[in-house]
Amino acid sequence: xxxxxxxxxxxxxxxxxERSAEVYGLTRSAGRLYGVLYFADGPLSIPELVEETGYAxxxxxxxxxxxxxxxxxxxxxxxxxxxxVRFAAERDVWFVLQDVLRQYxxxxxxxxxxxxxxxxxxxxxxxSLDAVVHDRERVEDLxxxxxxxxxxxxxxxxxxxxxLREALEEYER
Amino acid sequence: xxxxxxxxxxxxxxxxxERSAEVYGLTRSAGRLYGVLYFADGPLSIPELVEETGYAxxxxxxxxxxxxxxxxxxxxxxxxxxxxVRFAAERDVWFVLQDVLRQYxxxxxxxxxxxxxxxxxxxxxxxSLDAVVHDRERVEDLxxxxxxxxxxxxxxxxxxxxxLREALEEYER
DNA sequence: CCGCTTGTTCGGCTCATCTCGAACGAACGA
DNA sequence: TCGTTCGTTCGAGATGAGCCGAACAAGCGG
Numbered sequence: 534x535x536x537x538x539x540x541x542x543x544x545x546x547x548x549x550x551e552r553s554a555e556v557y558g559l560t561r562s563a564g565r566l567y568g569v570l571y572f573a574d575g576p577l578s579i580p581e582l583v584e585e586t587g588y589a590x591x592x593x594x595x596x597x598x599x600x601x602x603x604x605x606x607x608x609x610x611x612x613x614x615x616x617x618v619r620f621a622a623e624r625d626v627w628f629v630l631q632d633v634l635r636q637y638x639x640x641x642x643x644x645x646x647x648x649x650x651x652x653x654x655x656x657x658x659x660x661s662l663d664a665v666v667h668d669r670e671r672v673e674d675l676x677x678x679x680x681x682x683x684x685x686x687x688x689x690x691x692x693x694x695x696x697l698r699e700a701l702e703e704y705e706r
Numbered sequence: 707x708x709x710x711x712x713x714x715x716x717x718x719x720x721x722x723x724e725r726s727a728e729v730y731g732l733t734r735s736a737g738r739l740y741g742v743l744y745f746a747d748g749p750l751s752i753p754e755l756v757e758e759t760g761y762a763x764x765x766x767x768x769x770x771x772x773x774x775x776x777x778x779x780x781x782x783x784x785x786x787x788x789x790x791v792r793f794a795a796e797r798d799v800w801f802v803l804q805d806v807l808r809q810y811x812x813x814x815x816x817x818x819x820x821x822x823x824x825x826x827x828x829x830x831x832x833x834s835l836d837a838v839v840h841d842r843e844r845v846e847d848l849x850x851x852x853x854x855x856x857x858x859x860x861x862x863x864x865x866x867x868x869x870l871r872e873a874l875e876e877y878e879r
Numbered sequence: 880c881c882g883c884t885t886g887t888t889c890g891g892c893t894c895a896t897c898t899c900g901a902a903c904g905a906a907c908g909a
Numbered sequence: 910t911c912g913t914t915c916g917t918t919c920g921a922g923a924t925g926a927g928c929c930g931a932a933c934a935a936g937c938g939g
Contacts, residue, residue, distance in 0.1 A: 539838055542825035546845060549821035556814050558729075560927065572844055579886060589929045594887060596927095617885065624844070626851045641729050648722035652715035665712055671745055671797070672719060678799045681867035688874040694854035700877035701861040704869070733897065752916065762899045767917060790915070 543572055557633055559603075562588055563596050567605050567622055576609045576619030604632045627694045634690045642686055646679045716745055730806055732776075735761055736769050740778050740795055749782045749792030777805045800867045807863045815859055819852045 547568030554564030569585050570577060577585070582593045597620050600606040609619045623629055653672045659665050689697060720741030727737030742758050743750060750758070755766045770793050773779040782792045796802055826845045832838050862870060 538828060538830045539841055542828045542845070543841060545821050545825040545828075546848065549818045553814065553818060556810070562927075572841060574840070580884085590886075591888080591930075592928055598887090624847070626848060627855075630851075630855065637729070641726065645722045645726060648718050652718040655711060655715045655718075657711045662712075667747070668712055668716060668745060672715070674797070675719065675799060678803075678867055681871045682800075682803065685867065685870045685874060688871075692874075692877075694851055694858065696877070697858045697874075698854045698861075700873055701858060701865075701870075704865075704873035704876070735897080753914085763915090764900075764917080764919090765898055768898090771917090 543568075547572075558637065559599070560596065562586075562592060563600055563605075566593065566596050567600060570606060570620055570622035571624060573622070576621040578617050578619050582620070603636065605629055630694075631690050634686060638686045639683070639690060642679060642683045646676070646683050649676045649679060716741075720745075731810070732772070733769065735759075735765060736773055736778075739766065739769050740773060743779060743793055743795035744797060746795070749794040751790050751792050755793070776809065778802055803867075804863050807859060811859045812856070812863060815852060815856045819849070819856050822849045822852060 547565055550568040550571070551561040551564035554567070555561060565586055566582060566588075569582065579590060579593050579597065582588075582597070583590050586593070588596075597606060597608075601608045601620070605623055607621050607623060609621055649672060653669070653676060656669055656672065657665055692700065720738055723741040723744070724734040724737035727734060727740070738759055739755060739761075742755065752763060752766050752770065755761075755770070756763050759766070761769075770779060770781075774781045774793070778796055780794050780796060782794055822845060826842070826849060829842050829845065830838055865873065
């Protein structure tokens, strides 16, 4: 029966989305909801998602909100005049990953970089103390690496996946 | 007093390491332990780490093990013949990030890719069913993007931070 | 106006995780 | 040999997150 095969294949992918969601700091339920929406024919309402996933209505409501907030899902409110809210998955996966890169990667790296720079500027200038010189070197190393990383993340979030791939494949050290 | 300033600056950086640790799926204590080791003059033993961080001995024991397992810390066992175990931070931050990229990023992406490919091959060939064609397209899109991503992660984990930066800065679309 | 459906919010339950203290095994020095 | 120090392991307590059911607000149709 091909219907069962299709469901099985779909289920496999959705399960891997559950795992991915955890990696990105979301819940497994968020991964599943996104997966169901990803394969859905059109936007789905909350009751439909409840039917499809088995989660409680309140869970679906909360999770869809966070999914919407982080940009993985678009909220198509009240199409057709009804009060019914419908959700559609952002199906461009690279776009989603770019968003993660910006919202998590970039923010995280730049926050760290700020902390490092601030620490560096607050270190006393006393070059006679070995301990201070020692710390200064350590912090400097950190800063240099993080500056590179921040720039890499920034640039990476501006290219498409295939462009990135090309850029790295063409690069000769 | 410059001693206080130095401690403050160090504390700032360590706190940002605590946050980073959380992002990488570790605990705050792991971030702090790593930070203390990062600035330490030499390898530290567990009692010294207890003294420095205020954590219980058992906590330090457990956390240092996971830090060692993921490669952020090296275990210098029994130097000088003593039973005392000493820990040293892997101070090359980019090396650490590369490891994260490989162990988490690459593994995660490739696992997902495998799941997608498997799903694709298990989808029935029945082209008369719209639903199947529909799913096949969806899965194909996923696969193409993830193939690019997997390659990008693989390549990225082979270059240094500055090389990566250069590769992206030089790239003209 | 009333019933029905939809979506949100709130409190509570469960389960996992982090941390601790205590107990234990091991090695070293006196 | 005995006491001390070090590192690991175990069970327990606390904290937080995820999920649920119930109650509530908001529209819509009869």
